Amino acid sequence: MTFLVHQGGAGKTPPxxxxxxxxxxxxxxxxxxxxxxxxxxxxxxxxxxxxxxxxTQNRHHPDPEFSDATEPHGMGFLLGRIATVQKSNDHEGPGVRWLIALREYARIQLPKAWDQGRNPVRYRALADFRINLDKVTFQPMPLEEKPPPRRAGHPAPSILTLAEAKRQLADTFGVKPEAVEITIRG
Incomplete structure (x- = not known):
């Protein structure tokens, strides 16, 4: 586990x-x-x-059956290199929710990393946290041995059509399906 020094500060999204x-x-x-x-x-x-x-850890979640938090409130505890951002299957309510999938991760200890803001998602510069990446040891994400369980209402995967592939790629990249071109070479 890597211990880090933090100099926080709230603010708008830096460029x-x-x-x-x-x-x-x-x-x-x-x-x-x-x-x-x-x-x-x-x-x-x-x-x-x-x-x-x-x-960063939230120890004040109102549903103790949902929360399995283990770290002190506000502690930065995991740093990951993002692999992709994709729709999450772990949500049954209205609206789209997103999974921030990781390529690799490191367990860290960064006290008071959360700026006490109300929105649980923030965009910041990593440099703001004074994390020395040369001192962080990243681990590859474990390979899945089996697919995650599907919730009711989410059908099992089937043959993917070009139209569905375009729609899924458009959703992933935040563009219209007409903007997606697929080339198949044989």
């Missing part, structure tokens, strides 16, 4: 924001097991421009 900072009630073990942090309401086009995910 060099390369990091999504989330206040989550999920434990590091659960985030790693699920492949990333989810089910967030966020701007997917903006989130896809970021390289890093910094998870």
């Amino acid at each position: 060099t924001a390369d990091t999504i900072v989330v206040l989550t009630a999920r434990s590091p073990e659960r985030i790693i097991r699920e492949g990333g942090s989810q089910a967030w309401v966020l701007n997917p086009a903006r989130a896809k421009q970021c390289t890093w995910l910094l998870c």
Whole structure:
């Protein structure tokens, strides 16, 4: 585990924001097991421009059955390199929620990393946190041995049509399906 020094500060999204900072009630073990942090309401086009995910702990979640938090409130506990931002299957309510999937992660201890803001998703510059990446040891995300369980209402995968592939790619990248071109070479 890496111990880090932090000099915080609230503020608007800096122009060099390369990091999504989330206040989550999920434990590091659960985030790693699920492949990333989810089910967030966020701007997917903006989130896809970021390289890093910094998870900070929320120990005040009102549903103790949902929360498996293990770290002190406000502590930055996990730093991950983002692989992709995609729709989350872990949400049954209205609206789209997003999974910030990770390529690799490091367990860290960054006291008072959360700026006490009301919105649990922030865009910041990693440099604001004074994290020395040369001293952080990243681990690859574990490979999934089986797909995650599907919730009711989410059908099992089937043969993918070109129209569905265009729609899914458009959703992933925040564009219209007409803007997606697919080339198949044989």
